[in-house]
Amino acid sequence: MTFNLQEGLPPRPPDGVYLDNNATTRVAPEVVEAMLPFLSGNYGNPSSMHAFGAAAGRAVDRARVQTAALIGAALPAEIVFTAGGSESDNLAIVGTLRAHPGKRHLVTTSVEHPAVLGLCRELQSRQGYEVDYLPVDARGNLDPDDLRRVLRPDTAVVSVMAANNETGVVFPVEEIGRIVKEHGAVYHVDAVQAVGKLPLDMADSTVDLLSLSGHKLHACKGVGALYVRRGTKLRPLIAGGHQERGRRAGTENVPGIVALGRACELAAAGREAEQVAVRRLRDRLEGAVLAAVPDCRVNGDPERRLPNTTNLSFDYIEGEGILLLLDRAGVAASSGSACTSGSLEPSHVLKAMGVPFIASHGSIRFSLSRYSTEEEIDYTAAALPRIVERLRAITPFGKERKTFGG
């Protein structure tokens, strides 16, 4: 007696449907084109005193201007290229602590990306720093008063994400920044998910340090940047070279930097129109699934979200099964379920929001991009309810029965 979990699924589209853009994105064809010469003929070291080096140096300078433009930085020199979002976060936080050795206190939120959260835990447990983790409410929003309560004279840095990678919930970056500035702490924003999706204007902002990552905005992996407001004191993590004005030693990743620059340029040009289209598709997917599937809900404040992200919970089933079946159906998504992480703990973000375990184990995140199409969304909206229905057919739980022994 065999039960086919895939029974009744619509025919799989040949190229698959990629809806996991908060994990990583497709490298834009324009970006590939821009970086290719720097993987072949233009291999010079930007520091070298010859034509090879000069060509590479010019390309890096250009990328710096492109990157600065996307986030509205006043000066290209405020951009420090790094190897990615995690390095940018580490440089921002550790670099600030090293620049202010007398200050032993940090503030962050309970829903940060592991790059920040893991680092803060490390600083707390191994280096004796004191850390306050701001809570969020059931919709994933911060209460600025919580920040006021924990800020101290010896607070070195406040690190808050611009938008949450799991739920897409957007924090009020400037409102938080004004409070941070009143208290004289350095303000770091992890904007890895927001750059290219939300308008940013560093020239008119409270933000001192802002992290971004190339592969989240259609550049390649292995490149990122940290915006460092002019005058912000920061010690390097990687010493031993004059590159990036002494703030990040090591020969520049020229092809990656060129890719990031081009991706920033594309995002700046297309952002507004793209995000309107992406939001429409996201809402179409969300609306169709909510209408078709009972006992299903949206996680995160629907009014304050990235336009590309939806995080849905399906009661009575577990996320990994949904993901495996979606994958068989050609759809790539991600889950906050414990079983997909190997940690046994469901998503710390959903936990911080107080989402009950019964819902967080069955949570699925879809994150769209400029390449998502209506056909892909409609296909996903048709496949998902069937998958949920099949998995619910084999679970011991349901509306009538939520626990054993009861």
Next chain:
Amino acid sequence: MWDYSEKVLDHFMNPRNVGALDDADGVGEVGSMACGDALRLCFKLGPDGRIADARFQTFGCGSAIASSSMLTEMLKGLTLEQAARISNEDIARELDGLPREKMHCSVMGREALEAAMVDYYRRQGRDVPCGLLVQDVEICHCFQVSRETIIKTIRQYRLREIEDVTHYTKAGGGCTACHHDIRHLIEEVWQELEAAPAGLVQVEMPAVDDERSRQIREVLENDIARALRTDGGDIELVAIRGHRVHVKLTGACASCPSSGATIKGWVEQQLREHVSPDLEVVEVKS
């Protein structure tokens, strides 16, 4: 992405024996939605006393569904005594292995099987064989893992790290408040393991090291002790005097009042079957 075997994927995509049995003889329910996985297992015996049908319902990840499906397939046609010897390792092996972090899925299968068999014996008004009794304190409240399960698993897999215990049982994977207790249990079990090195503890060397005593030791170690250990028990060979094999039951079996009858009879039967029909088992009390 987990590196699931083809068999795991097959038993996930096409689970066997899904559902419930209206006239089940035994039903076992373990886990909860809060834990992230749960399994309801039921079986029905045929007129020959063998398991005629087994069904499951699972809330859980791909490997939890696959483990449940495989377990129901393995159960069909077995006597209860044979079924009782299915270990979580057997389930994982039949699936061509599970990722380390997913071993707890097979443990859940074994636990549901135990619960279903206990349910069967209780319904029959019969004594539950001691190895099946879970008479125990909960150590990990997040995932409801008992002390017995943790000890058993540490011993069986020779685990030394809390992280490993978490991979195999889920204990300690939540709030981490029980890490202290788990550390304690690891130390406790290892003290015991190191005091009594792997294998049989021979309190008194058999007088004659002949072929038959060698066989007795082999069966005791390879079949009997191993089976008992999966239930937290153990057995020591004290002496072989003529056709009498003196053994001492230890671990969970030592404190179980019914062990004398059930285990002694079973050990004797095993030795008679595998070594010589004239053997007699004498239980030495400590």
